[in-house]
Amino acid sequence: MKFPKILVAFILATSSVLTAQKKEVSLEEIWSGTFSEERLQSLQSLNNGEEYVVLDRDRTTGNTRIDVYSYKTGEKTRTLVNSADLDGINSFQAFKFSSNEEKILLSTEVEPIYRRSSREIYYVYDVNTEKLTKISEKKIQEAAFSPDASKVAYVFENNIYIHDLNSGQAKQITTDGEINSVINGITDWVYEEEFSFVKAFAWNPTGEKLAYLKFDESEVPEFSMDMFGRDLYPRQHVFKYPKAGESNSEVSLHMYDVGSDSSEEIDLGDKFDLASESSETGNVVKDFYIPRIKWTADPMLLSVQVLNRHQNNLELIFVDAEDNDAEVVMNETDKAYVDITDNLTFLEDNSFIWTSEKDGYNHIYHYDEDGELINQITSGDWEVTNYYGYDPEANKIYYQSTENGSVNRDVYSIKPNGKSKTRLTKGAGMNSADFSADYTYFINSFTNTNTPHVYTLRRARDGKEVREILNNSNLLKKVEDYDFSPKELSTINVNGNELNMWIIKPSDFDENKKYPLLMYQYSGPGSQSVSNSYFGTNDYWYQLLANKGYIIACVDGRGTGFKGADFKKVTYQELGKYEVEDQISAAQKLGERSYIDKDRIGIWGWSYGGFMSSNAILKGNDTFSLAIAVAPVTSWRFYDTVYTERYMRTPQENPSGYDENSPLNHVEKLKGDYLIIHGGGDDNVHLQNTMRMVEELVQANKQFDWAIYPDRNHGIYGGNTRLHLYNMMTDFILEKL
Numbered sequence: 101m102k103f104p105k106i107l108v109a110f111i112l113a114t115s116s117v118l119t120a121q122k123k124e125v126s127l128e129e130i131w132s133g134t135f136s137e138e139r140l141q142s143l144q145s146l147n148n149g150e151e152y153v154v155l156d157r158d159r160t161t162g163n164t165r166i167d168v169y170s171y172k173t174g175e176k177t178r179t180l181v182n183s184a185d186l187d188g189i190n191s192f193q194a195f196k197f198s199s200n201e202e203k204i205l206l207s208t209e210v211e212p213i214y215r216r217s218s219r220e221i222y223y224v225y226d227v228n229t230e231k232l233t234k235i236s237e238k239k240i241q242e243a244a245f246s247p248d249a250s251k252v253a254y255v256f257e258n259n260i261y262i263h264d265l266n267s268g269q270a271k272q273i274t275t276d277g278e279i280n281s282v283i284n285g286i287t288d289w290v291y292e293e294e295f296s297f298v299k300a301f302a303w304n305p306t307g308e309k310l311a312y313l314k315f316d317e318s319e320v321p322e323f324s325m326d327m328f329g330r331d332l333y334p335r336q337h338v339f340k341y342p343k344a345g346e347s348n349s350e351v352s353l354h355m356y357d358v359g360s361d362s363s364e365e366i367d368l369g370d371k372f373d374l375a376s377e378s379s380e381t382g383n384v385v386k387d388f389y390i391p392r393i394k395w396t397a398d399p400m401l402l403s404v405q406v407l408n409r410h411q412n413n414l415e416l417i418f419v420d421a422e423d424n425d426a427e428v429v430m431n432e433t434d435k436a437y438v439d440i441t442d443n444l445t446f447l448e449d450n451s452f453i454w455t456s457e458k459d460g461y462n463h464i465y466h467y468d469e470d471g472e473l474i475n476q477i478t479s480g481d482w483e484v485t486n487y488y489g490y491d492p493e494a495n496k497i498y499y500q501s502t503e504n505g506s507v508n509r510d511v512y513s514i515k516p517n518g519k520s521k522t523r524l525t526k527g528a529g530m531n532s533a534d535f536s537a538d539y540t541y542f543i544n545s546f547t548n549t550n551t552p553h554v555y556t557l558r559r560a561r562d563g564k565e566v567r568e569i570l571n572n573s574n575l576l577k578k579v580e581d582y583d584f585s586p587k588e589l590s591t592i593n594v595n596g597n598e599l600n601m602w603i604i605k606p607s608d609f610d611e612n613k614k615y616p617l618l619m620y621q622y623s624g625p626g627s628q629s630v631s632n633s634y635f636g637t638n639d640y641w642y643q644l645l646a647n648k649g650y651i652i653a654c655v656d657g658r659g660t661g662f663k664g665a666d667f668k669k670v671t672y673q674e675l676g677k678y679e680v681e682d683q684i685s686a687a688q689k690l691g692e693r694s695y696i697d698k699d700r701i702g703i704w705g706w707s708y709g710g711f712m713s714s715n716a717i718l719k720g721n722d723t724f725s726l727a728i729a730v731a732p733v734t735s736w737r738f739y740d741t742v743y744t745e746r747y748m749r750t751p752q753e754n755p756s757g758y759d760e761n762s763p764l765n766h767v768e769k770l771k772g773d774y775l776i777i778h779g780g781g782d783d784n785v786h787l788q789n790t791m792r793m794v795e796e797l798v799q800a801n802k803q804f805d806w807a808i809y810p811d812r813n814h815g816i817y818g819g820n821t822r823l824h825l826y827n828m829m830t831d832f833i834l835e836k837l
Contacts, residue, residue, distance in 0.1 A: 149538030198249035294742035429471030491539035524563030616700035624708035626661035657682025676761030684720035702726035779812030
């Protein structure tokens with residue numbers, strides 16, 4: 101049969117158009133923010149419960165505003181402050197309200213220090229008078245209003261100051277602060293990184309007292325990094341970093357009395373003999389951590405959480421600020437470790453809400469003011485993953501949990517007696533909540549594998565949707581132009597456990613073909629890489645690789661979170677054993693599938709994931725033919741005390757746990773293609789890890805590829821750095837796998 105020429109031309113043209121409709125993603129698009137999601141920035145409820153504020157930025161001028169919106173209507177009601185109206189401030193990066201919301205602290209000229217810390221120039225903006233006051237000409241840290249907003253406390257060069265807004269005078273509260281020696285009011289490096297806070301002082305509710313922590317880090321060993329910059333000579337960055345088994349800062353609690361202008365150290369009683377006798381020195385290590393301080397509902401009663409060095413014995417202590425007496429009101433222990441959270445909440449009668457894994461899953465408990473258990477509020481073979489607060493008017497507690505599967509999250513309300521539990525979110529996926537101050541409403545953030553974040557306003561009493569605030573429909577329209585594949589969620593049975601897994605296949609997947617497999621994982625204790633959520637930045641990279649003929653998969657093995665304490669804590673004292681076994685076994689199982697080429701399986705990861713991928717290609721050298729390790733730990737002896745000893749105890753107590761699973765001790769097993777990458781200015785996982793690995797590989801006469809990014813920290817970013825990094829990894833995968 102012969103087709104008319106015009107019909108042939110039409111068919112060819114149509115085919116060409118259809119082919120052109122879908123395009124492949126590029127690394128330049130990924131790292132230029134093409135697929136960024138819209139979010140609600142710095143959202144915060146106002147005290148009236150009827151309005152919330154967000155930080156808005158004018159992309160044309162760079163000016164920033166604090167805009168107020170009505171919960172009920174979604175309409176902008178007013179602007180509290182606009183940097184365009186302020187002399188000397190083009191923009192501000194963050195803000196904090198006074199408790200009465202009549203004054204606002206504005207952060208400008210922010211200079212990052214480590215992951216959470218920064219120095220900045222602070223201003224106070226008076227909402228009523230529109231007056232702007234600079235707190236200090238110098239960059240200071242962690243400025244915080246007193247309860248009546250008449251004063252601002254802050255830290256400068258490791259000492260605490262109080263600035264009186266009425267007189268304009270600043271008073272120095274501590275005098276012994278010294279860089280790399282004594283710190284007052286802010287945390288040392290390891291507390292900041294591992295206990296996730298920087299501001300280590302707290303005003304009491306009446307403004308009469310200021311509780312603060314002091315860190316004597318004079319005995320903590322120093323770590324130094326060469327920072328090359330652009331000058332003729334590099335400079336050395338020297339800071340205190342306690343590696344596993346080494347000396348920590350000596351931490352103490354102090355109470356400053358505003359009226360008498362005097363401080364007193366609080367005697368917390370005899371604390372724990374933490375690490376058992378050192379095999380090297382014969383000494384008993386006696387130190388402890390103070391990971392949280394918080395004032396109770398009684399304005400003269402401070403709660404202090406004290407944790408032993410092994411982190412398996414936590415005491416909740418109440419300090420009476422009238423006489424500075426301390427009393428232990430509750431004690432929690434665990435055979436492995438006790439997690440520190442921010443969930444402690446005091447009710448009007450000074451009873452308190454607490455979360456614990458003591459029944460095998462993380463749940464909510466209610467204790468009276470003396471630390472006696474009133475009742476366990478939630479229970480079941482699922483985890484409470486976020487505690488949102490207590491509404492005394494409705495007598496309800498609000499929380500997030502995995503009750504509908506460990507890859508999902510939902511928001512619930514429940515009575516303190518454990519009754520009247522109500523599911524407030526409906527969609528299967530990742531739901532989170534931001535409640536109004538009076539718990540009338542909450543803003544629900546929702547995402548799943550097919551849906552970028554959608555923000556809706558819901559009633560707190562029943563979860564009914566009031567209105568949609570923001571969606572990412574424009575992003576969904578944008579990705580329609582690309583040849584993307586779905587992220588498929590499933591499970592895989594490995595070593596007797598049903599492990600969560602996602603997989604991305606080529607868009608033109610043919611089950612009769614064989615594809616190389618690249619696995620990604622992180623695998624750190626309590627982490628989660630497999631969830632019912634939309635694409636992150638790396639997922640777009642995986643789409644790029646899938647379009648080039650690769651299958652990408654991720655498996656959360658033993659040691660990861662949200663499936664109970666036993667599943668998470670099985671790796672205790674053996675980091676890198678069970679997690680690696682699960683990745684190897686999962687790869688072997690996936691390799692049995694008809695469409696996967698078992699001789700072309702690679703694995704990659706960053707940080708803990710780099711530790712894992714390094715071990716995987718060594719211990720699983722007959723399974724993995726390629727590995728990429730970015731910023732990897734190569735020996736836990738090189739990492740910090742708080743994180744490492746929580747899971748491993750000290751090297752003196754557990755030398756085999758540290759060494760048997762260290763990639764340094766298995767380099768002779770390398771058979772495949774290995775790429776190791778590190779930032780030269782990584783204050784977290786030091787470049788020392790990669791340099792030691794390189795030396796061991798060289799001495800074992802093993803060939804490998806490696807790259808160092810000068811002066812870059814653990815995130816390896818800045819300018820074109822991320823783009824360059826992902827180009828390198830992409831080329832390595834395309835060439836070697």
